[in-house]
Amino acid sequence: MKEFDYIIIGGGCAGLSLAYELEIHKKLKNKSLAIIEPREEYKRDKTWSFWKVTPHNFDDCVKKNWTNFSINITGNTNHLECNSYPYQSIDSGLFYEKINNKLRENGNISFFNDLKEINSENSFLFNSVPNIIKNHLNLWQHFCGVEIETESDFFDDSIYNLMDFDCEQRESVHFFYTLPYSKNKALVETTWLSKMVDNSQKDYDKQIKNYIEKNLNLKNYKITYKEEGAIPLFYPLNKKERNKINIGTAGGMTRLSTGYTFLNIQEHSKYIRENFENITNINKFEIAKKYQFLDEIFLRVLEKHPEKMSEIFFKMFEASPNTVIKFLSNKSNFFDDLSIILKMPKLIFIKALFK
Numbered sequence: 001m002k003e004f005d006y007i008i009i010g011g012g013c014a015g016l017s018l019a020y021e022l023e024i025h026k027k028l029k030n031k032s033l034a035i036i037e038p039r040e041e042y043k044r045d046k047t048w049s050f051w052k053v054t055p056h057n058f059d060d061c062v063k064k065n066w067t068n069f070s071i072n073i074t075g076n077t078n079h080l081e082c083n084s085y086p087y088q089s090i091d092s093g094l095f096y097e098k099i100n101n102k103l104r105e106n107g108n109i110s111f112f113n114d115l116k117e118i119n120s121e122n123s124f125l126f127n128s129v130p131n132i133i134k135n136h137l138n139l140w141q142h143f144c145g146v147e148i149e150t151e152s153d154f155f156d157d158s159i160y161n162l163m164d165f166d167c168e169q170r171e172s173v174h175f176f177y178t179l180p181y182s183k184n185k186a187l188v189e190t191t192w193l194s195k196m197v198d199n200s201q202k203d204y205d206k207q208i209k210n211y212i213e214k215n216l217n218l219k220n221y222k223i224t225y226k227e228e229g230a231i232p233l234f235y236p237l238n239k240k241e242r243n244k245i246n247i248g249t250a251g252g253m254t255r256l257s258t259g260y261t262f263l264n265i266q267e268h269s270k271y272i273r274e275n276f277e278n279i280t281n282i283n284k285f286e287i288a289k290k291y292q293f294l295d296e297i298f299l300r301v302l303e304k305h306p307e308k309m310s311e312i313f314f315k316m317f318e319a320s321p322n323t324v325i326k327f328l329s330n331k332s333n334f335f336d337d338l339s340i341i342l343k344m345p346k347l348i349f350i351k352a353l354f355k
Contacts, residue, residue: 001119004034009115010128011037013048013092014248014265016099018126019109020057021269023102027276032108034123036115042100044093046227047145047187048262049179051085053329056266061094064181068159071317073310074166079159080321085329087160089179089187090262124243124279126272130236130250139233139299140196141259144204145177145189147225154218155180165310167211170201173302173309176211185224188212193233193302193309204228231259233299243280245272252286256295258328290337291330300352308348315343 006028008015019035022028052065065086071078103109112118161178168174172194180186190207212218231249233256238246245251253264268285275282286292302309317324319339326332327340341349 001117002034003032003119003121004110004123005031006033006126007115007118007120007123008033008035008126008128010248010250011035011039011111012128012248013046013095013262014128014251014253014268015126016096016103017057017265018247018269018272019103020099021266021273022276023106023109024057025273027273028106028108030108033110034118035103035109035111036113037111038113040113042093042096044091044096044225046092046229047089047179048092048095049087049089050260050262051082051325051329052088052263053085053326053331054263054267056263058090058095058098061090061098062088063091063094064089064157064179066158066160066179069162070159071162071314072164072166073314076314078314078317080317082321082325084322085325089181125245127244127246128248128250130232130246130248131238132232132236136195138195139193139303140230141191141193141233142196142201142230143177143189143191144208144228145187145226146208146223147181147185147187148212148218148221149224150184150218150221153183155183155186157182157186163313164215165313166215167207169306169310171306172201173306174201175310176215178216187225188216193306196230231261233257233259240284245279245282247272255287255291255328255330257291257298260329263329287330294337297349297352301348304352305348308345312344316340319343 008019015035019033065088067083067086068081069087157180160180163175165175167176172192174192177189177191178186188208190204192201194201231254235252236250238252247268248265249261251268253268254261264287271285323336323339326336
């Protein structure tokens with residue numbers, strides 16, 4: 001079987017981002033790379049959205065930018081601006097097409113469906129497939145979204161709704177998320193933060209239909225696209241192994257309090273590329289320890305007091321939007337962190353700290 005210098009296990013967002021970063025910086029000019037990906041074809045299957053706090057390689061894959069957003073709880077709405085950090089939504093179909101077109105230019109890069117098809121004994125591995133042991137105690141962010149289209153103009157596409165908690169909670173944390181791509185197209189998504197112990201929250205189609213018709217007051221529309229997924233709000237097993245680096249969610253690149261992963265993947269890819277010549281000895285790249293610590297406390301509160309989370313999220317954004325965005329995007333300083341912490345219900349968080 002054929003051998004390769006490098007192998008990327010998993011040709012999704014993390015695997016392809018790394019391959020693209022290495023390729024455009026000529027790190028694979030005289031090296032061979034195998035990408036292991038079981039899917040037979042690439043097509044749009046996800047939407048990655050985030051505040052652009054750092055540059056990335058995929059501005060040409062962005063469907064829409066917004067500088068205004070809202071957060072809703074029952075009986076109250078907060079309208080906010082984020083001019084310094086626009087919110088971006090990336091179309092995975094454009095992302096896959098851009099990267100695969102570039103990778104095809106290098107004859108040293110090959111795709112395989114299974115690792116068993118090649119000899120990996122002497123290769124350096126980048127693994128993006130998380131090792132998740134299913135545990136009924138673990139929290140997840142699970143979601144389902146549909147892109148809808150209306151015959152006439154309906155949406156205000158200058159503002160997106162980040163969180164709308166005016167919906168049934170079922171003793172969990174539940175909100176809707178609406179991204180208007182144009183005046184007659186929008187992604188509407190139902191999102192749950194829970195342990196996923198059963199299927200009681202997975203009547204997604206019914207939830208979305210009720211929300212569109214009752215909350216958005218929209219009756220006539222058609223669904224043009226649907227996506228569904230789950231993000232672990234815990235770190236998968238990520239032990240250090242010789243000649244192997246975990247990337248993406250497998251490498252701890254998901255911010256546990258938010259589920260945001262895309263920009264962390266891009267920064268990790270850049271870090272690997274900058275240290276590629278010394279790849280066997282580089283230090284582990286990870287989200288800063290302070291965010292890991294604060295997220296752990298936050299998730300304890302979420303697990304213990306799901307009924308309070310809508311108010312907590314709402315109050316968090318009473319701080320400067322830029323401050324909150326930097327905090328949620330791993331770019332905050334001590335004073336930013338302090339201003340967020342002071343907005344939190346102190347007794348609940350102190351109890352979670354000493355749990």
